[in-house]
Amino acid sequence: MMDLAKLRADFPILGRLENGKPLIYLDSAATSQKPIQVIETEARFYREQNANVRRGVYLLSHEATELYEAARRMVAEFLGARAEEIVFTRGTTEGLNLAAWALGETRVSLGDRIIVTEMEHHANILPWQELARRKGAELLAVPITEGGHLDLSAFRKMLNRRTKVVALAHVSNVLGTINPVGEIAEEAHRVGAVVVVDAAQSVPHMPVSVKELGADVLAFSGHKMLGPTGIGVLWAKSELLEEWPPFLTGGEMIREVWLDRAVWADPPAKFEAGTPPIAQAIGLAAAVEYLAGIGMPTVNAHGRELTALALEGLQTRSFVEIYGPRDPKERGALVSFNLKGLHPHDVATLLDQEGICIRAGHHCAQPLHRRLGIPASCRASFYLYNTREEVEAFLAALDRVWEALR
Amino acid sequence: MSPYEEVILDHWKNPRNKGRLSDPDLVGVEVNPLCGDAVRLELKVADGKVADVRFDGHGCAISQAAASLLTELIQGRTLAELREMKDEELLSALGGVIQTRLNCALLPLRALRKALKS
Numbered sequence: 363m364m365d366l367a368k369l370r371a372d373f374p375i376l377g378r379l380e381n382g383k384p385l386i387y388l389d390s391a392a393t394s395q396k397p398i399q400v401i402e403t404e405a406r407f408y409r410e411q412n413a414n415v416r417r418g419v420y421l422l423s424h425e426a427t428e429l430y431e432a433a434r435r436m437v438a439e440f441l442g443a444r445a446e447e448i449v450f451t452r453g454t455t456e457g458l459n460l461a462a463w464a465l466g467e468t469r470v471s472l473g474d475r476i477i478v479t480e481m482e483h484h485a486n487i488l489p490w491q492e493l494a495r496r497k498g499a500e501l502l503a504v505p506i507t508e509g510g511h512l513d514l515s516a517f518r519k520m521l522n523r524r525t526k527v528v529a530l531a532h533v534s535n536v537l538g539t540i541n542p543v544g545e546i547a548e549e550a551h552r553v554g555a556v557v558v559v560d561a562a563q564s565v566p567h568m569p570v571s572v573k574e575l576g577a578d579v580l581a582f583s584g585h586k587m588l589g590p591t592g593i594g595v596l597w598a599k600s601e602l603l604e605e606w607p608p609f610l611t612g613g614e615m616i617r618e619v620w621l622d623r624a625v626w627a628d629p630p631a632k633f634e635a636g637t638p639p640i641a642q643a644i645g646l647a648a649a650v651e652y653l654a655g656i657g658m659p660t661v662n663a664h665g666r667e668l669t670a671l672a673l674e675g676l677q678t679r680s681f682v683e684i685y686g687p688r689d690p691k692e693r694g695a696l697v698s699f700n701l702k703g704l705h706p707h708d709v710a711t712l713l714d715q716e717g718i719c720i721r722a723g724h725h726c727a728q729p730l731h732r733r734l735g736i737p738a739s740c741r742a743s744f745y746l747y748n749t750r751e752e753v754e755a756f757l758a759a760l761d762r763v764w765e766a767l768r
Numbered sequence: 769m770s771p772y773e774e775v776i777l778d779h780w781k782n783p784r785n786k787g788r789l790s791d792p793d794l795v796g797v798e799v800n801p802l803c804g805d806a807v808r809l810e811l812k813v814a815d816g817k818v819a820d821v822r823f824d825g826h827g828c829a830i831s832q833a834a835a836s837l838l839t840e841l842i843q844g845r846t847l848a849e850l851r852e853m854k855d856e857e858l859l860s861a862l863g864g865v866i867q868t869r870l871n872c873a874l875l876p877l878r879a880l881r882k883a884l885k886s
């Protein structure tokens with residue numbers, strides 16, 4: 363159990379007002395709020411420890427490098443990975459672009475097949491779409507069932523010997539569906555495909571061990587898990603990181619440079635050209651420490667409790683249409699919905715007047731919304747600092763929105 | 769709880785001049801692909817003035833109410849006047865629109881401007 367009042371005191375922003383009302387922040391799937399431990403760690407770095415990394419021979423630079431590499435070890439431990447397999451990026455989007463580009467250089471050629479799913483965020487569609495276009499490969503999307511799950515039998519039919527990549531979200535940022543990555547990876551590996559997982563909505567909310575997951579590549583963002591913006595993580599199996607050419611080239615990623623050629627540094631440095639987001643990596647490590655201190659099973663259980671409460675409340679309201687699985691055990695900590703006949707922007711604007719922040723729009727998943735036959739949806743998402751009272755307040759406010767606009 | 773003025777709620781719930789004309793002289797369509805709002809304005813013109821007008825569309829309350837209100841605002845006015853019509857006229861007729869949603873409110877006006885150019 364968590365002491366919620368004590369925990370909430372760690373998040374200074376939760377004390378502010380939104381439109382004159384206490385802030386009820388239900389948009390952590392877009393970006394999470396930050397505890398003082400993270401804010402202070404980043405500030406302390408700039409106040410007391412700031413220097414570039416891997417460059418200076420002076421003590422300050424050595425210390426900054428130590429902190430940066432310690433952050434990498436901390437993230438590795440959090441994921442059950444090895445530090446050499448952890449590449450710091452700018453976020454999920456950059457990680458997926460890096461993977462798509464590198465797999466294009468090494469594994470995908472004319473006539474090959476790339477499989478994504480209908481429920482992907484644009485960040486896990488467009489890099490593959492571009493890759494398919496560049497290489498003349500085909501891009502297929504696994505359809506979803508009425509219940510909001512991946513259609514696994516359709517997936518099996520798509521898999522063939524020419525399938526080089528299967529890219530999917532661990533948890534959908536719209537449907538909330540937790541996808542069976544292990545099962546999918548097992549089948550994909552049978553035809554020799556590389557499995558790339560968009561873990562933007564899973565790593566912040568549930569225990570994820572890359573050893574157990576079964577994937578080959580995994581990307582997520584620091585800012586959705588209490589960390590700073592501008593930092594993300596790409597994990598990939600060592601054999602892939604060894605095989606891949608660098609995505610960006612420049613300083614800090616080389617061993618030797620001549621005017622006509624170069625020898626790359628070993629991974630992960632090979633993929634971290636230029637001055638990296640140093641303070642942000644150290645801030646992310648503080649976020650990981652914070653989450654690990656509470657325990658991911660506890661974080662997960664709390665999110666599930668709030669999601670169950672929200673789902674239950676939404677289901678009893680006949681004017682609400684819910685998307686994705688009904689069983690909270692099959693979901694991440696978010697619920698997407700619509701009030702019948704109302705536009706999500708109206709719902710979000712009216713809730714905002716009560717201090718309640720939810721997301722409204724297509725959530726960077728236009729193909730999924732097209733599949734659902736709706737232009738947009740509302741999404742409430744929960745994190746460790748949200749309370750049952752906030753969920754109740756949100757549900758009660760929905761009734762008032764319905765009354766005002768129906 | 770409403771930040772939506774009564775005018776907006778009224779036009780949203782009871783849209784005026786909604787539908788199609790049988791033989792419009794001018795037509796303007798404007799959509800916002802990001803949120804799915806769409807407005808179609810149809811005008812019948814006589815002696816350089818708006819003799820009849822209809823709107824059709826779907827989307828958020830603000831865009832649809834603004835479209836409905838706009839049909840009332842432009843009825844009987846000369847095309848020359850409408851070419852000069854300022855955003856502020858529609859916004860203030862709506863009783864003010866919150867910052868985050870100005871784009872929705874102005875969608876029908878963009879449809880009108882397209883119609884005038886058609």
Ligand SMILES: Cc1ncc(COP(=O)(O)O)c(C=O)c1O
Pocket residue numbers: 391392452453454455456483485486531533534535560562563583726
């Ligand atoms: C499932 C999913 N994938 C990718 C992203 C992109 O993350 P970022 O914008 O941090 O790169 C997000 C968040 O917006 C997401 O929810």
